[in-house]
Amino acid sequence: MDEQGFLDRVRENERTALERLGSDKALLAATGAELDTDTVLGVLAATELFHADTVQRWAEATDDDRAVDAFGSAAETASDHADRLAADLDEVPDGSGVETGVGGQDGDVERAAAGLVGASLVLDRTLLQAVSFFVNEADARRADLIREVRSGVDDRRDAGLALLDDICETDDECERAATAAEEAIAAAYEEYVERLDRLGIDPKPVC
Structure with missing residues (x-):
């Protein structure tokens, strides 16, 4: 399965989850309905800080140079994002990030698929709503950020796809990768539903 084919499969199999994760309820779930600038930035910063720490541990745990490079680069990018998002905050809230299904994966294949591909697809949806939030707040600087x-x-995400293209040498490994990415998205959606349920909000779109 080539990179685009892999991405298309994951998106199609988790289409409903990804659509709902990108709805206007995304920030409500992520922030516990506290829609103010500091809370939105803090949640996003905490998310990227978690990814930076997790993926860096993966880079240190693998013996595959290709995975070391990909995980290490992803950790640096996430750390830079966290710093920029938190630049105007007194502190980053502990453990209050967006759920992206990352955690508990073993093996480079599963980690690349879940942590670099699946999690990025999830986070992309929340970030889309965050852009809209800051546009509505007439905060062009933060919308651009x-x-x-x-x-x-x-x-x-693209680096994860390229890594999987390099390290998935059998059909079984490709299948494991796709399953791991889909399971990460499904886990993120399950948490999204639970958070909205606690707020008394139906995660299904209003028709």
């Missing part, structure tokens, strides 16, 4: 972060997350 979120656009840049979103672009970096897309680059992280």
Whole structure:
């Protein structure tokens, strides 16, 4: 399966989850309905800080130079994002980021698929809503910042696809990768639903 074919499969199999994760309820779920500038920036910064720490541990745990490079670069990008998002904050809230399904994966294949591809697809949806939030707040500077972060997350996704293209040598490995990416998205959506449920909000779109 080539990179585009892999991406198309994951997007199609998790189409409903990704659509709902990108709805106007995304920031409500992520922030606990506290829609103010500091909370939105803090949640996004905490998310990227978590990714930076997690993916850096993966880089240190693998013996594959290709994975070391990809995970290390992703960790640097996420760390830079976290710093930029938190630049105007007194502190980054602990453990209050967007759920992206990252955590508990073993093996370079599963980690690349879940942490670089699946998580990036999830985070892209929340970042899209964050751009809209700051546009509505007439905060062009921060809207541009979120656009840049979103672009970096897309680059992280593409790096994950390229890594999988390099390290998935069998049909079984390709299948494991696709399953891991889909499971990460499904886990993120499950948490999204639970957070909205606690707020008394139906995650399904209003028709």
